[in-house]
Amino acid sequence: MLLLTAIELSSVFIISLLFAYYLYYRYCFTYWKKRGAPQLTPTFPVGDLSTAAWGKESVYLRLQTLYHKFKDAGHKFGGIYFLNGPIYFPVHPDLIKRLLVTDFEHFVDRGMYIDEEKLPLTAHIFSMKGEQWKNVRMKFTPTFTSGKMKSMYNILVQVSQHLIKTLDPVAEQGLEVDIKELLMRYTTDIIGSTAFGVDCNSLDNPNTEFNRMVAMIFNNPSWKLYKMALEEGLQNPGNIIKIAHDNKVVQKYFNDLVRDTIEYRDKNNIVRDDFMNILMQMRSTGMEFKEIVAQAFLFFTAGFETSSSTMSNCIHELAHNQEIQDKLREEIHENLGRESSKYTYDDVLALPYLDKCVKETLRKYPPVAMLNRICVKPYKIPDTETVVEVNTPVIVSVLGLHRDPEYFPEPLEFDPERFSNSNKIAPFTYLPFGDGPRNCIGLRFGLMQTKLGLATLLNDFKFYPSPKSPRHLAVDPSTTTLVFSVLNGVHTKIVKV
Numbered sequence: 466m467l468l469l470t471a472i473e474l475s476s477v478f479i480i481s482l483l484f485a486y487y488l489y490y491r492y493c494f495t496y497w498k499k500r501g502a503p504q505l506t507p508t509f510p511v512g513d514l515s516t517a518a519w520g521k522e523s524v525y526l527r528l529q530t531l532y533h534k535f536k537d538a539g540h541k542f543g544g545i546y547f548l549n550g551p552i553y554f555p556v557h558p559d560l561i562k563r564l565l566v567t568d569f570e571h572f573v574d575r576g577m578y579i580d581e582e583k584l585p586l587t588a589h590i591f592s593m594k595g596e597q598w599k600n601v602r603m604k605f606t607p608t609f610t611s612g613k614m615k616s617m618y619n620i621l622v623q624v625s626q627h628l629i630k631t632l633d634p635v636a637e638q639g640l641e642v643d644i645k646e647l648l649m650r651y652t653t654d655i656i657g658s659t660a661f662g663v664d665c666n667s668l669d670n671p672n673t674e675f676n677r678m679v680a681m682i683f684n685n686p687s688w689k690l691y692k693m694a695l696e697e698g699l700q701n702p703g704n705i706i707k708i709a710h711d712n713k714v715v716q717k718y719f720n721d722l723v724r725d726t727i728e729y730r731d732k733n734n735i736v737r738d739d740f741m742n743i744l745m746q747m748r749s750t751g752m753e754f755k756e757i758v759a760q761a762f763l764f765f766t767a768g769f770e771t772s773s774s775t776m777s778n779c780i781h782e783l784a785h786n787q788e789i790q791d792k793l794r795e796e797i798h799e800n801l802g803r804e805s806s807k808y809t810y811d812d813v814l815a816l817p818y819l820d821k822c823v824k825e826t827l828r829k830y831p832p833v834a835m836l837n838r839i840c841v842k843p844y845k846i847p848d849t850e851t852v853v854e855v856n857t858p859v860i861v862s863v864l865g866l867h868r869d870p871e872y873f874p875e876p877l878e879f880d881p882e883r884f885s886n887s888n889k890i891a892p893f894t895y896l897p898f899g900d901g902p903r904n905c906i907g908l909r910f911g912l913m914q915t916k917l918g919l920a921t922l923l924n925d926f927k928f929y930p931s932p933k934s935p936r937h938l939a940v941d942p943s944t945t946t947l948v949f950s951v952l953n954g955v956h957t958k959i960v961k962v
């Protein structure tokens with residue numbers, strides 16, 4: 466009897482607690498309304514991202530839906546909720562321009578998780594804040610000039626020749642291949658070599674220790690994010706980064722890798738044209754060992770999947786658009802010849818049709834499908850009475866913009882001519898590399914490895930559709946990285962030219 470009463474009492478206590486929690490959320494969900502901002506109907510307990518939280522839909526598709534809900538109702542922005550936390554969500558290009566460029570001083574930071582002591586891998590330029598970010602960004606800017614890119618170009622040529630050798634036997638037999646998986650190995654080898662100075666050799670052997678680490682960083686189930694968010698009461702989607710970096714094995718692996726490389730180079734006076742060499746030189750400006758590890762780690766994570774998915778998504782579209790593929794190959798053969806090992810940096814980057822095809826791929830499948838910032842200074846949204854408070858996260862749906870029929874008619878069509886000189890793209894509707902002072906610093910490197918990889922592949926091979934991949938590639942709903950990751954790979958049939 467006494468036991469029953471105890472059970473009853475604790476049930477009542479739990480139910481009351483849940484109810485109080487529910488009422489508290491209901492109260493939180495009035496935040497935007499009270500500030501005169503348009504909002505939707507957020508649900509307990511995950512706010513406006515419910516379908517994404519339960520793994521039913523990718524967070525990028527959910528944001529695209531939210532983008533249209535506000536825009537189609539005639540709003541220039543909306544207020545949304547992640548759990549019970551408010552997020553400012555601009556959808557009009559003018560407000561997006563203000564956020565990224567004109568009023569940048571209010572939104573200098575991204576609000577990503579960063580803890581130099583507990584998780585040193587998080588202390589990189591993508592997460593850094595305020596003055597510290599400004600200083601490091603200034604130091605890094607000369608690292609990404611076209612001169613520096615050219616000096617690394619030879620490493621890329623070697624890896625792209627290796628890629629051809631790996632694909633040759635497949636193409637001889639006209640087989641199908643998951644080109645995404647293969648190109649991830651291509652970019653792993655390039656960035657492994659340029660950022661860490663190691664020969665990952667994942668094109669030959671996908672099961673190296675390096676690749677095991679990569680899997681640990683990127684293959685995390687989405688429920689982990691929500692579990693962490695709920696446990697820690699975190700309301701900022703920027704904390705997504707903590708999942709990938711909160712791993713002692715990964716931390717130790719990259720620490721040891723960088724320490725061994727630096728010691729070896731110092732001892733043997735080795736100077737190589739790569740990012741690691743530039744990072745080592747920065748020691749004279751006060752950069753510490755753990756900072757070097759974090760930056761190298763970021764170059765790897767920021768550069769490997771963004772570029773490989775751009776290449777594989779482009780191949781997929783070319784497989785479905787044979788005339789475009791033939792036209793592009795013709796441009797490559799006419800201007801660069803048939804010996805891809807001799808293609809130069811300047812010549813590859815100067816191909817206009819290749820440029821249009823890459824731009825159109827980045828439009829249809831933006832690898833970073835949302836931009837994020839956090840408010841660091843109170844901000845009155847222009848022409849409204851709504852003030853965005855300090856520490857409010859901000860999200861821009863890049864997928865929403867890129868697939869908005871008003872800016873890009875028939876958005877699922879792959880049409881490189883959208884980027885011809887005669888067709889003007891409306892400002893701040895095309896943002897594959899973000900914009901403003903905090904845009905992608907690795908843009909040149911990303912384009913270099915993407916364009917060289919594509920030119921080399923198209924020189925030697927023809928690509929055809931595979932029934933294993935849908936016509937329009939779908940986003941993996943379980944992705945916990947910031948990258949638009951395609952579900953079930955990108956399959957294509959490949960034959961020699």
Ligand code: HEM
Pocket residue numbers: 590591592602763764765767768769771772775832833836837896897898899900901902903904905906907908910911912915
């Ligand atoms: C096709 C390839 C790539 C795409 C589409 C891409 C896209 C992006 C985007 C959208 C952002 C956020 C910009 C913003 O918030 O306004 C970003 C930031 C960044 N990217 Fe990339 N990226 C690519 C390749 C690379 C590569 C190869 C590297 C390095 C080697 C790199 C390094 C970075 C860094 C360091 C940042 C943070 C910059 C800062 O906060 O100051 N990216 N990238």
